Amino acid sequence: MAEMWINMGPQHPMTHGLWNLRVKVDGEVIVDAMPEIGYLHRGMEKIFENKNYTQIGPITDRLCYGSSITWNHLYCMTVENLIGVEVPERAKYIRVMAIEIQRIASHMMWLAAYAADIGLLAGFVLAMRDREIMVDLLQMLSGSRLTYNYSRIGGVAADLPPEFERDCLRAIDFFEKRIEEHETLYRDSKIFLMRSEGLGILSREDAINLGVTGPTLRASNVKYDVRKHNSYEVYDEMDFEVQCHSDCDVYGRYVVRMNEMRESCNIVRQALKKMPKGPVRVKTPMYAPEGDAIGRVEDPRGEGIMYVIGDGTDKPYRLKVRSPLFVTLSAAKKMLVGYKVADVVSIMGSIDVCMGETDK
Amino acid sequence: MQGKSDLRGEETEVTVTRRVVAGIESRIGRELSAKMGGDISDLKIGRGMVRLRTERPSLLKLCRLLRDAMEFDHLSLLSAVDWDDRFEVVYHIFSYTNCCTMEVKVSVPKDDPRIDSVTPLWEGANWHEREAYDMMGIVFTNHPDPRRILLPQEYEYFPLRKDFKMDLE
Numbered sequence: 001m002a003e004m005w006i007n008m009g010p011q012h013p014m015t016h017g018l019w020n021l022r023v024k025v026d027g028e029v030i031v032d033a034m035p036e037i038g039y040l041h042r043g044m045e046k047i048f049e050n051k052n053y054t055q056i057g058p059i060t061d062r063l064c065y066g067s068s069i070t071w072n073h074l075y076c077m078t079v080e081n082l083i084g085v086e087v088p089e090r091a092k093y094i095r096v097m098a099i100e101i102q103r104i105a106s107h108m109m110w111l112a113a114y115a116a117d118i119g120l121l122a123g124f125v126l127a128m129r130d131r132e133i134m135v136d137l138l139q140m141l142s143g144s145r146l147t148y149n150y151s152r153i154g155g156v157a158a159d160l161p162p163e164f165e166r167d168c169l170r171a172i173d174f175f176e177k178r179i180e181e182h183e184t185l186y187r188d189s190k191i192f193l194m195r196s197e198g199l200g201i202l203s204r205e206d207a208i209n210l211g212v213t214g215p216t217l218r219a220s221n222v223k224y225d226v227r228k229h230n231s232y233e234v235y236d237e238m239d240f241e242v243q244c245h246s247d248c249d250v251y252g253r254y255v256v257r258m259n260e261m262r263e264s265c266n267i268v269r270q271a272l273k274k275m276p277k278g279p280v281r282v283k284t285p286m287y288a289p290e291g292d293a294i295g296r297v298e299d300p301r302g303e304g305i306m307y308v309i310g311d312g313t314d315k316p317y318r319l320k321v322r323s324p325l326f327v328t329l330s331a332a333k334k335m336l337v338g339y340k341v342a343d344v345v346s347i348m349g350s351i352d353v354c355m356g357e358t359d360k
Numbered sequence: 361m362q363g364k365s366d367l368r369g370e371e372t373e374v375t376v377t378r379r380v381v382a383g384i385e386s387r388i389g390r391e392l393s394a395k396m397g398g399d400i401s402d403l404k405i406g407r408g409m410v411r412l413r414t415e416r417p418s419l420l421k422l423c424r425l426l427r428d429a430m431e432f433d434h435l436s437l438l439s440a441v442d443w444d445d446r447f448e449v450v451y452h453i454f455s456y457t458n459c460c461t462m463e464v465k466v467s468v469p470k471d472d473p474r475i476d477s478v479t480p481l482w483e484g485a486n487w488h489e490r491e492a493y494d495m496m497g498i499v500f501t502n503h504p505d506p507r508r509i510l511l512p513q514e515y516e517y518f519p520l521r522k523d524f525k526m527d528l529e
Binding site for chain 2: 037041046050208209212229303305307317327329359360
């Protein structure tokens with residue numbers, strides 16, 4: 001049969017944001033794939049060079065609307081590395097706790113979107129409902145519901161509100177039981193298993209060579225997590241397991257994310273328990289010295305890196321963002337070739353696409 | 361179609377331990393100076409990080425050595441920087457085996473902004489290099505797909521260069 005190119009996107013229910021996946025099909029089988037991105041490009045890196053360090057903070061929130069605290073925190077941590085500031089101990093614990101709450105919210109949003117992708121609309125509604133619990137916690141912390149701007153260079157914006165600890169523990173206990181319920185919904189669904197098992201296989205060697213990171217890498221049987229092996233803030237004092245899976249397929253990615261949410265619940269509890277009293281923010285200079293610094297975190301979608309170069313003024317000379325999805329998307333061809341065109345939605349949904357950070 | 365059973369037998373894991381050997385950074389630094397000699401300069405050893413500088417002709421030799429003999433298997437980040445007198449490409453290469461990051465800086469002259477592509481070694485560099493071309497106009501020779509990535513193909517400028525001014529009014 002004649003081969004032809006099909007455009008899936010930029011306006012397509014699969015794409016979750018604006019991007020275009022061109023697939024070349026021979027009958028129903030995919031023989032080539034070419035993702036095209038850039039529809040959401042806002043010139044972030046150029047904007048960074050024209051704003052001072054304080055003004056950049058809120059902009060970094062907009063890198064990813066699904067996990068804004070992580071990016072905001074990564075930016076603050078990188079600049080702290082450049083200036084050489086030590087953040088107060090209490091602020092480190094608050095940051096760890098906030099990032100983990102954000103990770104749960106982000107994974108829940110993935111679960112909702114993915115359930116809708118594969119036609120399990122009950123899963124979408126239920127996952128969005130339970131994500132609300134985490135968003136409410138973050139609203140208590142920061143006052144907003146999507147772009148929080150909670151980290152500051154030198155600490156966090158504000159201390160925990162009164163009663164936060166009680167509400168947070170209550171919410172986490174409630175949520176942990178809910179994860180079980182969600183799992184029942186998926187594990188017992190024949191549709192879900194048919195559309196996830198054995199699809200989008202990315203072998204360990206390919207995953208490493210293609211630079212894939214995060215849950216997708218761990219589902220390809222690589223036991224690596226920045227929080228554990230290249231620890232930042234106070235993650236080295238937290239007791240948690242790195243989740244990985246040996247199936248290398250879409251189902252493995254689902255399992256890794258579900259288990260990661262459980263670990264996140266544990267980390268939030270430990271952080272609240274070990275949190276010392278004290279200040280949450282130190283004063284930092286407006287001007288950064290000459291030199292460069294790098295910050296590396298485990299974003300819900302993979303390894304997020306910022307590389308900053310200071311030139312002695314109050315503006316960065318260069319601030320480079322490494323977005324995990326930017327690299328993971330480039331592996332699309334490897335994951336798609338050989339499968340049927342009907343599987344594209346399931347496979348591309350499994351990597352948790354976020355165009356805000358990809359297009360910058 | 362690929363079957364799931366193809367990979368089932370492969371149960372081994374890449375086990376990663378933080379800091380397998382104490383002082384792994386200085387060991388890597390010594391090994392590099394022995395093998396690369398005068399091709400590398402400014403060797404600095406930090407916590408979990410080795411920083412060095414090399415020249416364009418020896419970049420591929422260094423990268424092959426890093427990937428094949430020293431287990432640096434993950435190209436994390438590739439950044440291009442526009443300095444007053446030169447461009448600079450900065451590679452951050454990570455090793456899943458010993459959790460060490462290698463920072464390699466290479467200068468690229470402004471009148472001949474060309475450098476060898478490392479995509480044949482690490483496929484993860486593919487889109488990073490396309491982005492560096494898109495934003496900074498650095499040409500990566502032997503790149504499999506040297507097109508713009510974020511901006512339209514017919515766009516004429518390289519917006520992250522310092523002489524491209526933003527209209528802030």
